[in-house]
Amino acid sequence: MVLKTVEAVLKSEALILAVSKMIAEKIDHKIEQLANAYQQKISQLEEKLEQAYKTIDSLEQYSRRNSLRIYGLRLVSNENTDGTVIRFCKEKLKLEIKKEMIDCSHRLGKNENRSKPLLV
Incomplete structure (x- = not known):
């Protein structure tokens, strides 16, 4: 039950x-x-x-505090950007700089045929 x-x-x-x-x-x-x-x-x-x-x-x-952007430098194929910066400083700015003074340099932007700014 x-x-x-x-x-x-x-x-x-x-x-x-x-x-x-x-x-x-x-x-x-x-x-x-x-x-x-x-x-x-x-x-x-x-x-x-x-x-x-x-x-x-x-x-x-x-x-970026020590960086420069340089505009108007002609783009060259197989460019050595350090060399481009050194030549620009010597010819246009009348400054003697050495490769050791540059930490790094490169072009900004996508690969195109037109000139791009250089970051140094």
Whole structure:
């Protein structure tokens, strides 16, 4: 008799719905907790990323403090840009500079036939 009552209760649709609802609520609560934790982590990472962008920009600006852009120099095929800068300084600016005084030099922009600025 007791066994039949237990079976009837376990097969009861109301009990199944109540247990299902409890499980669903627990799952929803856990998902909400995880979503909040991940959202908090995402916010922290976004702040760090923004700070990294600012740091990179600052470093790029700092690295350009000793740079010059020279416009109007004719583009030559297989150009040695250091040599071009040295000749330009000697002929046009009347300055004697040596290759060792140049950290790096290169043309800016895409490869096209028109003259591009030189970054030194």
